[in-house]
Amino acid sequence: AKHDGRGRFAFFEQAMDASMQLRLRMERDLRAAVDQGQFLLHYQPIVSVATGALAGFEALVRWRHPERGMVPPGDFIGLAEEIGLIAPLGRWVLERACADAALWPRPVKVAVNVSPRQLADSTFPDLVAATLKSTGLAPSRLELEITESALMHNVEAAKNALLRLKLTGCSIAMDDFGTGYSSLGYLRTFPFDKVKIDRSFVKHLAGTKESSAIIRAVTGMCDSLGIISTAEGVENQEQLAYLREERCIEAQGYLFGRPVPMDELPAVFARFAGG
Numbered sequence: 314a315k316h317d318g319r320g321r322f323a324f325f326e327q328a329m330d331a332s333m334q335l336r337l338r339m340e341r342d343l344r345a346a347v348d349q350g351q352f353l354l355h356y357q358p359i360v361s362v363a364t365g366a367l368a369g370f371e372a373l374v375r376w377r378h379p380e381r382g383m384v385p386p387g388d389f390i391g392l393a394e395e396i397g398l399i400a401p402l403g404r405w406v407l408e409r410a411c412a413d414a415a416l417w418p419r420p421v422k423v424a425v426n427v428s429p430r431q432l433a434d435s436t437f438p439d440l441v442a443a444t445l446k447s448t449g450l451a452p453s454r455l456e457l458e459i460t461e462s463a464l465m466h467n468v469e470a471a472k473n474a475l476l477r478l479k480l481t482g483c484s485i486a487m488d489d490f491g492t493g494y495s496s497l498g499y500l501r502t503f504p505f506d507k508v509k510i511d512r513s514f515v516k517h518l519a520g521t522k523e524s525s526a527i528i529r530a531v532t533g534m535c536d537s538l539g540i541i542s543t544a545e546g547v548e549n550q551e552q553l554a555y556l557r558e559e560r561c562i563e564a565q566g567y568l569f570g571r572p573v574p575m576d577e578l579p580a581v582f583a584r585f586a587g588g
């Protein structure tokens with residue numbers, strides 16, 4: 314029994330060692346990736362529910378790992394935040410997205426995700442202003458997507474940051490609406506232009522009465538507050554029909570297009586031609 318116990322302990326120790334090593338390797342690779350610029354952006358269309366016209370694109374970062382191939386953001390954004398790499402990575406994303414959007418054939422919006430740590434940096438609004446200037450992108454074409462978690466730690470500081478950001482002329486969206494603790498309260502406190510309804514609500518739209526009731530409540534409230542409602546994760550016509558009925562303003566999801574690299578955008582623009 315004694316022997317078994319030690320054997321098992323050694324096994325756990327080894328397993329822990331392996332995951333520790335994996336994390337350390339991941340950290341080292343991520344630092345190199347930032348230095349060497351191994352990232353790229355994919356763009357996913359956002360459309361008007363009423364007309365089907367193209368409203369803009371959300372920029373979504375990917376990491377082209379030399380051995381592991383394309384790594385999705387869910388696998389490295391958290392680590393980048395933890396080890397202090399989100400500032401340089403976020404700066405690159407912002408610059409790339411604004412520079413790309415400035416070249417698009419139609420003046421649609423580009424939406425950029427902003428992590429809590431970026432927003433907490435008091436120089437971030439200056440970075441946004443400088444980037445708009447250096448890329449020549451019209452400020453009204455930039456939208457920053459912010460999650461509730463970025464707002465809750467220091468409400469006053471976050472409010473100040475959002476007000477300074479709005480002075481640059483960009484717009485601000487609340488991302489993943491409905492997944493946090495006080496989404497509704499934050500709408501009153503912060504100057505949001507848009508609410509992105511989390512895809513967990515859209516997913517069950519056709520299945521449960523509750524989901525459509527929630528969507529109806531959110532779109533109705535946005536309407537009376539003058540905030541644009543956008544539904545995320547729209548995958549089928551049935552969901553789109555519900556959203557139309559509930560007067561949701563915009564939609565995003567695989568039904569309209571997957572995120573694609575910049576060189577595939579001409580085809581996407583063509584698909585939405587005239588819109």
Ligand code: C2E
Pocket residue numbers: 357372373374385386387390403406426427428488489512545546547548565566567568572
């Ligand atoms: P998000 O901001 O909620 O972005 C939407 C995610 O949903 C994207 O995943 C997108 O590919 C996926 N998606 C879009 N349409 C559909 C659909 O119809 N069905 C389903 N099942 N999924 C859909 P992605 O690209 O893996 O990004 C994951 C998250 O990583 C994003 O969630 C965002 O929070 C974060 N992220 C992405 N790019 C950046 C970035 O540049 N900076 C920061 N800080 N975070 C980023």
Ligand code: CA
Pocket residue numbers: 371426458488
């Ligand atoms: Ca987003």
Ligand code: CA
Pocket residue numbers: 488489509511545
């Ligand atoms: Ca989202």
Ligand code: CA
Pocket residue numbers: 489
């Ligand atoms: Ca999300």
